[in-house]
Amino acid sequence: MRKVILAIGTGLGAGYVPLFPGTVGSGWGVVIYLLILLTSPDLLWQCIITLLVLIAGVWVSGKCEKILKTKDHQSIVIDEAGGFLVSMIGIPFSPLFLFLGFVFFRLFDITKPFHIDKLQRLNGGWGIVADDVAAGLLANLFLHILISMTGWSL
Numbered sequence: 001m002r003k004v005i006l007a008i009g010t011g012l013g014a015g016y017v018p019l020f021p022g023t024v025g026s027g028w029g030v031v032i033y034l035l036i037l038l039t040s041p042d043l044l045w046q047c048i049i050t051l052l053v054l055i056a057g058v059w060v061s062g063k064c065e066k067i068l069k070t071k072d073h074q075s076i077v078i079d080e081a082g083g084f085l086v087s088m089i090g091i092p093f094s095p096l097f098l099f100l101g102f103v104f105f106r107l108f109d110i111t112k113p114f115h116i117d118k119l120q121r122l123n124g125g126w127g128i129v130a131d132d133v134a135a136g137l138l139a140n141l142f143l144h145i146l147i148s149m150t151g152w153s154l
Contacts, residue, residue, distance in 0.1 A: 002067055008056070008078060009064035015075035024107055027075020029084025030102060037093055050085040054129060057082045062125030072120060072128050079132040083109060085134025093145050100146070104139035114140070 007013070011028045013020045018100045036049050048086040057078040091097050108116075109132055116138075119130035146152070 005060055005063045006067060009060045010075045011077040011081065015077040021074050021077060022080050022109065025080040025103065026084045026106060026109075028077065029081035029105075030098065031080060033085055033088050033098075041093070043090055044087075046089055050082065050089060053078070053085055054082040054133065057129045058125035059129040060125070065124060065128065076128060079129045080109065082129060083132030083136040086133055087139035087143070089140055091140070091147070096152075097143060097147075101139055101143055105136055108135035108138045115147050 002154050010016060014024045014028060017024045032049065032053065039045075060078055061072075061076045065073065067073060068075070082103050084102065087101045088098070091101060112131060112135070112140045112143050114134075116134040120127045120133055122130050
């Protein structure tokens with residue numbers, strides 16, 4: 001069971017990439033997002049899948065933290081996948097919006113503006129996932145503002 005938990009938590013090993021494991025792990029969010037769009041581009045379905053990934057992320061990352069004996073180990077990337085999914089909720093699909101969503105999410109996840117890093121103090125998996133959800137919400141907000149200001153509707 002430990003191997004399964006680590007496989008899920010590390011994005012099938014993406015989190016073990018020596019450089020930028022969080023960015024590589026966010027790629028799983030892109031894959032899941034594209035699969036959601038291919039199967040059903042419905043907003044409700046997108047929200048349900050995102051919520052399921054986040055719930056699984058809290059549980060799995062908490063277990064990974066215990067297995068790895070390190071708080072928020074860099075190889076745990078399921079939180080990045082969930083955070084990216086949050087950044088794309090309700091955003092119309094286009095390659096440009098996908099790219100911007102990825103860039104904004106990574107920017108906010110790395111820089112942790114508005115003290116979202118304090119969310120990492122939460123216990124276990126909650127602390128691992130919460131800051132990524134906050135980064136995803138900021139990215140989503142920025143995308144919606146950008147779309148509103150530019151009138152883009154690709």
